[in-house]
Amino acid sequence: MTTHAVTAASGKLGRLVVEALLERGVAPADVVAVVRTPAKVADLAGRGVQVRRGDYAEPSSLAEALAGVDRLLLVSGDTPGERVAQHLNVVEAAKAAGVQRIAYTSILRADTTGNPLAPDHRATEEAIAASGLAHTVLRNxxxxxxxxxxxxxxxxxxxxxxxxxxxxxxxATRADYAAAAAAALLDEGTGDAVHELGxxxxxxxxxxxxxxxxxxxxxxxxxxxxxxxxxxxxxxxxxxxxxxxxxxxxxxxxxxxxxxDSDDLARLVGRxxxxxxxxxxxxxx
Structure with a gap:
């Protein structure tokens, strides 16, 4: 079976992605919730979800958290100035673990926008592309x-x-972005993809x-x-x-x-x- 991992799974978006995967029929045992504090998602563990400790700033924890993972959603970190290095830790750990596809929550028009949040996302997108991993970029x-x-x-x-x-x-609501992320993880397509979502x-x-x-x-x-x-x-x-x-x-x-004016979000969500x-x-x- 395919194992799907979601980082920052105790956060507002990550938890919703885990829920969306379960709603779409993924067996709890095939979902890995990667969190810094496992106690925060004890309820998910009680439902059969694999809960593993993983900290963006601790590469050794990421190696253990991503072992055996086939598809990974990297939910972007929330600390400007530190995010790129932390994201690179996840990308390197995913590559070492043999992850087949990585999806990343970026920002709308990351490659062209002057939004002050964009540089970290743009750098992460470039690092993912350079990694050689099959990837899906979710530009939320x-x-x-x-x-x-x-x-x-x-x-x-x-x-x-x-x-x-x-x-x-x-x-769009977090629930809609989460549903799109789950759909992207479950997509059987083999090519790389960039989705502009709104x-x-x-x-x-x-x-x-x-x-x-x-x-x-x-x-x-x-x-x-x-x-x-x-x-x-x-x-x-x-x-x-x-x-x-x-x-x-x-x-x-x-x-x-x-x-x-992209319809990528509605198309991925399917409702x-x-x-x-x-x-x-x-x-x-």
Whole structure:
């Protein structure tokens, strides 16, 4: 049988990918959940999933975690500045373990975008390609949860603040991205693939309008300049570097770098994607 491994399986995305593999009929014994802290996924172990300790920063742990694995999903790390070296550890361990295919969660338009998160992803994609491993690159757009997790603040302040202009965001829920990742792991195709993934796009004005309609509370979009955005974030308590980084993400949206007309996500998932209104409705509940 084919063994499928998912790194960062205790995280919000990785756990959903494990669940999606099980929902698609993969036997629990054929799923490996790679985590830094096994106790966090004791429930998965109780269901028969193989739980193995693996830390991106500890190559020896990765060698043990990936032993006997046929297909691997590398969920990108969350520490800018350290991710490339950590990802390379996983790629090297996968190659040494004889992994047949590696999939990686990258960022939309990784090869061309000016998004400040892109360089780490671009470098990882290049390393995977150079490894000689068969690979699938999953260029995820923004998570809808980036916005629905802030619903309480939007409702309290009555506004969605940003410096995105009329830029559109092709966001999708983590569950939809997870379903796509599971489908990519199970794909029997032999060639390398790059998927640009995103849901139906919306502007921040449309986000505010959707929140207003779903919740019955008036919320408006307040668009500001990048400098004004940084100042507002600083006033809210962010340090200068973090405020500048957040504003740079909005600038990427304004340039259209987080929007796509690709249907790769819907095609991989094989069902209708979760719409923005439904996501807001679920969050508000």
């Amino acid at each position: 757009g923004w998570y809808t949860e980036n916005y629905t997790d802030q619903l309480g603040r939007y409702l309290a302040t009555g506004e969605v603040l940003g410096s995105t202009g009329e830029g559109r965001v092709s966001a 849901g139906p796009s919306f502007t921040f004005a449309e986000l505010a309008a959707t929140i207003s309609e779903v919740t019955g509370t008036a919320v408006v979009h307040r668009d500001v300049t990048t400098a004004e955005h940084v100042a507002a974030l600083r006033a809210a308590g962010l340090d200068e570097g973090t405020a500048g980084f957040v504003a740079a993400l909005d600038a990427s949206i304004a340039r259209g770098e987080l929007a796509t 209708p994607l979760t719409g923005l209104a439904d996501a807001v409705r679920a969050a508000s509940a």
